[in-house]
Amino acid sequence: MAPKILFVLTSHSALGNSGKKTGWFLxxxxxxxAELEGKAEIIVASPLGGEAPxxxxxxxPYExxxxxxxxxxxxxxxxxxTSKLEDWVGKEDExxxxxxxxxxxxxFDLATSTTSIALIKSFYESNKIVSAVCHGPAAFVNVKLSDGSYLVDGKNLTAFSDExxxxxxxxxxxxxxxxxxLKEHGAKFTAAKELYGEKLVVDGKFITGENPASARAVGKAIAEAL
Known part of the structure; x- marks a missing residue:
């Protein structure tokens, strides 16, 4: 039986007050x-469920x-x-x-979602693979573990850099x-030498990629960790 992976997408579609649309990146x-198809069962969830923007x-750019x-x-x-994120709370064993x-x-939504924060804490403390790419690590920023420490404290990771x-x-x-x-909460942050360059960081079962160019590497790393 193939292992199951919970993919999480944003439900947020407005780029701040810019008047432009945003969402998840193709x-x-x-x-x-593409990397995990056939190796795992993929379940996709979002805070609101339904169509994620x-x-x-x-x-x-990817046509x-x-x-x-x-x-x-x-x-x-x-x-x-997509299913609602809250539907999976307490089901990390699956x-x-x-x-x-x-x-x-x-x-805008996953960084402060109490449901998402609870899920990440539960997955991490159950020794599951916890992973993200680009702005996905925004979901990790406010996660605190049972001992009160920040999840990212002391973790080697990457994400879309401020530069x-x-x-x-x-x-x-x-x-x-x-x-x-991420740095303020104790993360050991590293970025690619060049802007938008591929960067993968694996710290045990904690896997992060910096940007769109890193997404395939993250998929491969998850497949290997499975």
């Missing part, structure tokens, strides 16, 4: 799905990417019919891993600085 779902800006084309054309049910897809949306956020032009619309907040 290759950050399509590439891990795809960042429209993430489609055109010739096979994994992204397949997700949009053949696997759209994965993000158009899963081998939890994975947070990036995009700017998680900065990348500024360069991408989205820093003014973010509710907080992701890299800075």
């Amino acid at each position: 290759p950050e779902l399509s590439h891990p799905v 795809l960042d429209p800006n993430s489609v055109e 010739e990417d096979p994994a992204s084309i397949r997700l949009l054309n053949e696997l759209s049910h994965l993000y158009k019919n 899963f081998a891993a939890i994975f947070y897809v990036g995009g700017h949306g998680p900065m 990348e956020e500024v360069n991408f032009g989205t820093a003014p619309y973010m509710p907080f600085k992701l890299e800075m907040s």
